[in-house]
Amino acid sequence: MWPQRSKDKWHVLDSEKGLTFLGKGAKFKGTLSFEGTVRIDGSVEGEIHTKGSVIIGEYAIIEGDVHADTVISGGRITGNIVASEKVELLAPGSLTGSIKTPLLSLQEGVSFSGNCEAEGRGKVRELDDVRTTEPQPSRVLGAS
Secondary structure, eight states, X not given: OOOOOTTOGGGOOOTTSOEEEEOTTOEEXXXXXXXXXXXXOSEEESOEEEESEEEEOTTOEEESOEEEEEEEESSEEESOEEEEEEEEEOTTXXXXXXXXXXXXXXXXXXXXXXXXXXXXXXXXXXXXXXXHSOOOOOOOTTOO
């Protein structure tokens, strides 16, 4: 559809999922609900919901909560983000609000003011490993 740089994997489109685009200069007030990927470069006042990815461009302004599988943002968000897979905040973006996600990535230069709950998938794997390993017998140092 559009030429993509191979290093930006999150820009690659799945042909079976749709792409919704809200261009620079566009303004929307209300609740947006999508299936698949949405890219926002305009202004949104309200909530955004998708079972897919939300890509928020550098010039985008979001005033409201974002709920998605994956959120990638280089824009300005005032609200909370809840993502079931990951949140990636890119410079020169800013976020004023809370984040709840398993994985969080913050690029140098991002402004973030709020709370974050991101335990990561490694923590879940660590807990699973503890449950499956057998306890080892104790050894006393210096005992023959």
